Amino acid sequence: MDLGIKGRHALVLAAGGGLGSTIAQTLAREGVRVTAADVDAEGADRTAEAIQADGAEASSVSWDLGDIDQGRSTVERLAAEGRPVDILVNITGGPPPSPVSGQSPDLWRKQFESMVMSVVTLSDAVLPHMREQRWGRIITSTSSGIIAPIPNLGLSNALRSQLVGWSKTLAREVAADNITSNLVVPGRIATPRISFLDQAKAEREGRPVDDVQQESWAAIPMGRYGRPEEYAGAVAFLASEQASYITGTTMRIDGGLIASI
Amino acid sequence: MDLRLTDRVALVTGGSSGLGLACAEQLLAEGARVLITSRSERALEVAERLATEHGDRVRGLVADLGDADACERTTTAVTEAWGRLDVLVCSGGGPPSSSFMETSDDAWRQAFDQVFLGPVRLARACVPLMEPGGCIGLVLSNSVYAPISELALSNGLRPGLAMAAKTLSDEVAPRGLRVVGLVPGRIATPRTVAVDESSPEVSAARNRTIPLGRLGTPEEFASVATFMVSPVASYVTGTCVVIDGGALRTY
Numbered sequence: 001m002d003l004g005i006k007g008r009h010a011l012v013l014a015a016g017g018g019l020g021s022t023i024a025q026t027l028a029r030e031g032v033r034v035t036a037a038d039v040d041a042e043g044a045d046r047t048a049e050a051i052q053a054d055g056a057e058a059s060s061v062s063w064d065l066g067d068i069d070q071g072r073s074t075v076e077r078l079a080a081e082g083r084p085v086d087i088l089v090n091i092t093g094g095p096p097p098s099p100v101s102g103q104s105p106d107l108w109r110k111q112f113e114s115m116v117m118s119v120v121t122l123s124d125a126v127l128p129h130m131r132e133q134r135w136g137r138i139i140t141s142t143s144s145g146i147i148a149p150i151p152n153l154g155l156s157n158a159l160r161s162q163l164v165g166w167s168k169t170l171a172r173e174v175a176a177d178n179i180t181s182n183l184v185v186p187g188r189i190a191t192p193r194i195s196f197l198d199q200a201k202a203e204r205e206g207r208p209v210d211d212v213q214q215e216s217w218a219a220i221p222m223g224r225y226g227r228p229e230e231y232a233g234a235v236a237f238l239a240s241e242q243a244s245y246i247t248g249t250t251m252r253i254d255g256g257l258i259a260s261i
Numbered sequence: 262m263d264l265r266l267t268d269r270v271a272l273v274t275g276g277s278s279g280l281g282l283a284c285a286e287q288l289l290a291e292g293a294r295v296l297i298t299s300r301s302e303r304a305l306e307v308a309e310r311l312a313t314e315h316g317d318r319v320r321g322l323v324a325d326l327g328d329a330d331a332c333e334r335t336t337t338a339v340t341e342a343w344g345r346l347d348v349l350v351c352s353g354g355g356p357p358s359s360s361f362m363e364t365s366d367d368a369w370r371q372a373f374d375q376v377f378l379g380p381v382r383l384a385r386a387c388v389p390l391m392e393p394g395g396c397i398g399l400v401l402s403n404s405v406y407a408p409i410s411e412l413a414l415s416n417g418l419r420p421g422l423a424m425a426a427k428t429l430s431d432e433v434a435p436r437g438l439r440v441v442g443l444v445p446g447r448i449a450t451p452r453t454v455a456v457d458e459s460s461p462e463v464s465a466a467r468n469r470t471i472p473l474g475r476l477g478t479p480e481e482f483a484s485v486a487t488f489m490v491s492p493v494a495s496y497v498t499g500t501c502v503v504i505d506g507g508a509l510r511t512y
Contacts, residue, residue, distance in 0.1 A: 001264050001291060001484065030262060164512055171507045175472030180507075187496070221434035221499060230496035236262065237493075242484035245446075245477035248507035256434050256499035261405075261427045261442070 004241030006031030010087035011078065011126070013065065016043020018191040019141065020091045021050075022228035026236045028056040032087065035078060036060045039093075059083075065092055066114035068121050075125035084129035087239045090119045090140040094193055097200050100154025108155070115159045120166060123181075127174065136179035137239045140167055144187050146250075147258050152201075164250070171248030180247035182238050187254025188216060190225040221256030264491035267292035271348035271490070272339050274326055274383065277303035279450035280400055280486075281352035283479035287487040289315045293348065296339045298324040298331075326353050326379035336386045346390040348490045350443075351380045352400040354452065356414035364413050372414040377422050384429060384440075393437030396490040396498075399426050401442045405501060406509055423501060430499035439498035441489045446505025449476040472507035 010027050014020035016038030024034045028051040036051075038044035041062035051058035061078075063070040075085060092115045095107075123138050130136025144150065145157040146164050164183065171181040188194055198216065202209040217223055234253045237243055252258060271288045275281035276297030285295050289311060295318065297308050308321025322338050324331035339346050356372035384397050391397075403409065405423045408416040423442050430440035447453060447468065453476065457464035468476060485504050488494055503509060 001262050001487070003262055168512060172472045175507050176474060178473070189496075221431045222437075222496065223435055226496035230494075233262070233493040234497065237485075237488050240262075242481065242488070245448075245473065245481040245504050245506050246485065246502075247473065248509065249503045249505075250512065251497075251502060252500040253494075253496050254500070255496050256430050258500070261423050261499070261501055 001242065003030045003236065003239070005087070005239055007033065008086040009033045009035070009083050010089060010239065011035045011037060011075070011085045012089040012091070013037050013122075014091035014093060015047045016040040018193055019186065019189060019228055019231055020089070021047045022232040023089055023091075023235050024058070025051055026229065026232035027087070027239065028054065028058060030236055031056070032239070033057040033083070035083065037074070038062060039064045064114070065118040066110065068113065068117055071118055071122050072125045075122060079129060085126040086130065086133075086135065087137045088123060088126050088139070089235060089239075090122065090138070092118060094143070094153070095155040095159070097152050097197065098154055099152060100158060103155065111155050111159055116162050119163060123170065127179070130179045131174070131177040134178045136174070136177070138167075138170065138179065138181040139184060139235055139238050140182070141184050141186065141235070144185055144252075144254055144258050146183070146185065147260070168248050175247055180238075180243065182246060182248070183250040184231070184235055184238065185250055185252045185254060185258075186226065186231050187252070187257035188220060188225045189228055189231050189253075191228060194225060219257070224255065226253060226255055262493065264291050264488065264493050266487070266491050269293045269347040270339065270343045270345050271295045271350060272298070272335065272346060272387065273350045273352065274298050275352035275354065275400075277301065277307045277321075279352070279452060280445060280448060280479055280482055281350065282307060283483035284350045284352065284486050285319070286311070287480070287483040288348070288350070289319055291487060291491070294318045294343055296320050296322060296335075296342060298322045298335055300325045326383060327375040329382060332382050332386050335383065336390060340390060345392055346387060347392055347395045349384065349387045349397045350400070350486060350490060351383060351398065353379065355402065355412070356418070358411045359413055360411055361413040368414065369417070372418060376414065376418045377425075380422060381425055388429075388433055388438065391438055394492055394495065396439040396441060396494075397426075397429070398441050398443050398486055398490045400486070401444050401501065403444060403446050403503070403505055403509055405442065405444055407511060427499050434498055439495070441494075441497060442501035443482070443486050443489065444501045444503045444505065445477065445482050446503070446508040447471060447476050448482050448504075449478055470508065471505070475506065477504060477506055
């Protein structure tokens with residue numbers, strides 16, 4: 001299936017590793033020109049170099065997502081350099097594991113800036129070009145916590161849920177310009193972040209990490225973590241020409257983890 | 262993107278027109294072998310037409326999903342033809358329209374056999390034949406989430422099928438099989454187009470409420486369905502994918 005997006009330009013956030021890196025490489029294999037963004041400049045470079053080594057076009061940028069002005073100016077600079085964004089893949093890092101109660105207002109504000117405000121302003125920044133050409137894809141990666149809260153990921157559950165209302169509202173606002181806005185929901189995908197969370201849980205509960213992982217697998221109907229490629233394939237499909245009638249939706253890639261429809 | 266469907270065997274019910282036909286065509290285009298079934302002889306005519314391009318990768322069978330014997334004939338036909346089964350796309354006409362108050366017991370029973378029991382029975386018969394990595398895609402309706410006026414039968418029965426599909430997905434996931442609900446909004450199938458033409462003003466008003474401002478094409482629906490039942494979507498199960506141009510108002 002030709003996804004019909006050869007030559008389009010995608011800005012992929014958090015592309016220095018984990019899901020973002022795999023998504024960047026998957027899009028590149030479909031002929032998409034990719035800008036890999038990450039606060040970790042070396043990570044973003046590594047992803048861009050890996051894509052270039054495959055003979056595809058890629059570059060990297062680096063800024064802290066919490067720096068809203070720099071995000072906006074980066075998008076403007078890309079456009080000025082002849083690479084306006086056709087496909088925006090919003091991925092933000094997860095906050096520290098914590099309960100939802102008893103957190104300081106400063107922590108809430110800081111996480112809101114980097115997990116919500118960053119996504120809102122970057123999306124606003126890419127819209128004028130998408131509207132002008134009457135084609136665009138905004139794909140925002142969230143977490144299963146927006147449907148079923150994850151214990152001890154209080155800030156993530158609460159803050160990422162704001163993006164549900166935002167993405168659905170945006171979908172209706174931009175549909176007339178042939179721009180789609182969708183959420184993707186990963187279950188437990190085998191990334192460094194999941195290893196970190198398993199490790200944190202093992203330490204908190206004084207158990208071996210293998211034990212924690214087995215228990216985690218057992219809670220997933222498919223009995224295993226997802227592979228980053230399995231997540232990236234769905235994201236690439238949502239970016240495709242074929243996904244032109246999908247907007248305002250939430251797509252789960254979770255091995256059946258979430259226990260409701 | 263290689264969907265890795267080459268030589269996989271797919272069964273598509275309701276495959277002689279509308280969404281089912283569009284799915285069959287895309288599965289064939291991706292290299293799969295496809296058995297098309299429908300209630301009428303059209304299944305054979307369509308299979309014959311598609312065979313001019315796809316040769317013996319396509320076959321047709323007349324089988325009514327609401328009929329228990331037809332279910333067994335269908336699974337027998339697919340195993341006799343190709344000896345395996347990887348994908349079931351279960352499509353079929355929707356039940357007739359009516360309000361809740363004017364729907365009789367008989368109408369409910371008839372619609373239950375067609376809309377609910379037919380797909381359930383076929384899915385149950387297909388699971389034992391399926392290879393790990395296989396997928397069942399059930400074509401549902403926006404009525405899974407929000408009732409559509411004058412479609413009491415669909416509104417009453419499709420949500421049950423969606424939850425039955427979720428139940429099945431939990432049961433078969435350990436075997437490496439997936440179950441996905443495919444939720445079309447208003448797609449320009451022959452049936453929908455005929456409905457729209459019979460009441461143009463009502464339809465125009467309804468279609469204006471779709472954010473993308475138009476009906477979806479059967480091809481748009483079918484490419485999503487084809488992706489979802491393909492091995493590339495191997496971690497998607499127990500969920501519904503909505504293809505509705507943003508029409509659904511709720512999350």
